[in-house]
Amino acid sequence: MSLLAVSALTVRTAEGRAIVDDLAFDLAAGGRLGIIGESGSGKSVTSLAVTGLLPPALTVEGSVLLDGVQIVGAPERRLVGMRGRVASVVFQEPLTALDPLMRIGRQVAEPIARHRGLRGADLRGAVADALAEVALDDPRITRAYPHEISGGQRQRAAIAIALASRPRLLIADEPTTALDVTVQAQILRLLDDLVEARGMALLFISHDLAVVSAMTSDVVVMRAGVAVERGTVAGMLAAPTDPYTAELVRSARSLDDRLGRR
Ligand SMILES: Nc1ncnc2c1ncn2[C@@H]1O[C@H](COP(=O)(O)OP(=O)(O)OP(=O)(O)O)[C@@H](O)[C@H]1O
Numbered sequence: 001m002s003l004l005a006v007s008a009l010t011v012r013t014a015e016g017r018a019i020v021d022d023l024a025f026d027l028a029a030g031g032r033l034g035i036i037g038e039s040g041s042g043k044s045v046t047s048l049a050v051t052g053l054l055p056p057a058l059t060v061e062g063s064v065l066l067d068g069v070q071i072v073g074a075p076e077r078r079l080v081g082m083r084g085r086v087a088s089v090v091f092q093e094p095l096t097a098l099d100p101l102m103r104i105g106r107q108v109a110e111p112i113a114r115h116r117g118l119r120g121a122d123l124r125g126a127v128a129d130a131l132a133e134v135a136l137d138d139p140r141i142t143r144a145y146p147h148e149i150s151g152g153q154r155q156r157a158a159i160a161i162a163l164a165s166r167p168r169l170l171i172a173d174e175p176t177t178a179l180d181v182t183v184q185a186q187i188l189r190l191l192d193d194l195v196e197a198r199g200m201a202l203l204f205i206s207h208d209l210a211v212v213s214a215m216t217s218d219v220v221v222m223r224a225g226v227a228v229e230r231g232t233v234a235g236m237l238a239a240p241t242d243p244y245t246a247e248l249v250r251s252a253r254s255l256d257d258r259l260g261r262r
Contacts, residue, residue: 008062021225034212037222052079084165092174094154105142115165152183
């Protein structure tokens, strides 16, 4: 059985415009899938629909089975039990995931206490381990507030929080877009290592073909809410069938040329 099975997923605005239109994809336990598309193509709306986090103004039809549980139309209390435990999300902007008024250590401790029931010295040890896993094992960072650390450190902290509940699926929605290029590469490597080490499934969302191809070999290409192409990155690079995919490949190549990478 798939860990995540999306079929006929359609999300509409209050005016009835479909911003995700008849989308379908499957992700096996431990598998990886990329969703690539330009800004406004419906990638973030898809990730919100998968975790039942869509704003109430949007209506949703179709099916999202997460670990066999129907997310579309599920009551909030059911979704709360799944979030973190089954699926966690890392967003583009780590500040949205972090509480500005709480020290980093406490923010990491909260999901560990909730999901694993640890207290006292055990909890402190688990927090130290979780922060060490994302290379933030500096007591100053544990005690810092989000605004006191760098953007890359904030994203590392957000990753530690997302993983603290030991999810089976990690959804990474443009996790490095807000970071500068060298930090981007470090965070991608960290995510790659953690997903591999824990055998998690990964749904990786980005507008950047090069970034997606660093994380996964299977992709769905979205344009204006519709999946216009799906397959392997290698296959798309060799022979894109959709004109929009061909354009993505051309612009990735031209960036490579300008950077002197080929
Ligand atoms: N709450 C909302 N109400 C109405 N329209 C929305 C809402 N949220 C998103 N949309 C629209 O849905 C479309 C898809 O948005 P989405 O954020 O999923 O795009 P995206 O592919 O993730 O783009 P980006 O990479 O810029 O985040 C856009 O046209 C957007 O304006």
